[in-house]
Amino acid sequence: MDATREIEPTAMKNRTTVERTSERELVVTRTFNGPARIVFEAWTTPELLKRWWAPKSFGVSFISCEVDVRTGGSYRFVFGHPSSEQPMEFFGQYIEVLPHSRLVWTNDEGREGGAVTTVTFEERGAETLVVMHDLYPSKEALEEAIASGSTGGCNETFEQLDELLATLGATKMTAV
Numbered sequence: 001m002d003a004t005r006e007i008e009p010t011a012m013k014n015r016t017t018v019e020r021t022s023e024r025e026l027v028v029t030r031t032f033n034g035p036a037r038i039v040f041e042a043w044t045t046p047e048l049l050k051r052w053w054a055p056k057s058f059g060v061s062f063i064s065c066e067v068d069v070r071t072g073g074s075y076r077f078v079f080g081h082p083s084s085e086q087p088m089e090f091f092g093q094y095i096e097v098l099p100h101s102r103l104v105w106t107n108d109e110g111r112e113g114g115a116v117t118t119v120t121f122e123e124r125g126a127e128t129l130v131v132m133h134d135l136y137p138s139k140e141a142l143e144e145a146i147a148s149g150s151t152g153g154c155n156e157t158f159e160q161l162d163e164l165l166a167t168l169g170a171t172k173m174t175a176v
Contacts (some may be wrong), residue, residue, distance in 0.1 A: 014162065016155045023139035026146075028132040028154045034165045036123040039130060040100045042164055043119065044069040052160035054079060055153035063087055071097050075105065113137045115145070 017029045032039050042048045046065040054060045063078040076091040092106035092114065101121050107114030115134045122129040132154075136142040145151050 014158075016158050018151075018154055020142070024136045024142055026134045026136075026142060026151060028134075028158075030130050030158045031124070032128050032130060032158075032162060032165055033126065034128060034169055035126070036100045036121040036128045038165060038168055039128040039161075040103075040121050042161060042168070043103060043121075048164065048168075049077075052157060052164045053077070055156040056160065057156060058153060059083075060088070069094060069097055069103075071095065073097070115141070 014031045014033070017027075019027050019029075021027050042052065044067065046067055049067070050062045050065050053065075054062060058081075060079040060081045063080050065077055067073070067075045069075075071094060073094045074092065075094065076089065079088045079090075081088065090107065090109055092108040094103065094105050095116070096102060096104040100123075103117075103119045105117050107117060115136045118133045118135075120129075120131045120133075122131075134142075134145075134151075136145065
């Protein structure tokens with residue numbers, strides 16, 4: 001198993017920790033400034049997801065973002081990239097939705113069944129601890145995801161989420 005990797009925060013940023021906890025599991029942890037309600041909203045609202053979900057350095061852009069965030073609902077993200085004629089699609093089902101505390105979804109675009117992602121939101125005062133747990137169907141599937149680089153954008157996307165949350169916090173404070 002891989003050791004824990006911690007990615008150092010920059011000024012006013014939180015630390016992202018990525019850990020391979022077993023042959024099939026990858027866990028990403030980060031604390032965000034803001035209440036769980038707002039952090040959860042950023043994970044479940046299409047207009048907000050489009051602002052942080054894809055790492056900017058990957059050069060991909062959202063073509064569409066459809067989410068029906070409820071137990072039994074579905075999601076479909078379509079991305080474009082200048083080097084690809086065909087859009088990339090990511091889709092699946094929400095297995096469990098507990099507002100402001102937990103999301104569980106399938107990643108159905110994989111050939112042999114995709115990973116199941118569980119995200120928890122634990123409010124700690126003015127901050128929210130987010131733990132994202134990916135369980136892959138096999139050791140090989142996780143190794144393929146790591147080799148493809150698809151697991152490597154967590155720090156950048158979470159930095160983008162930090163920036164979005166700061167904007168949302170400022171907007172909500174001035175709107176009061």
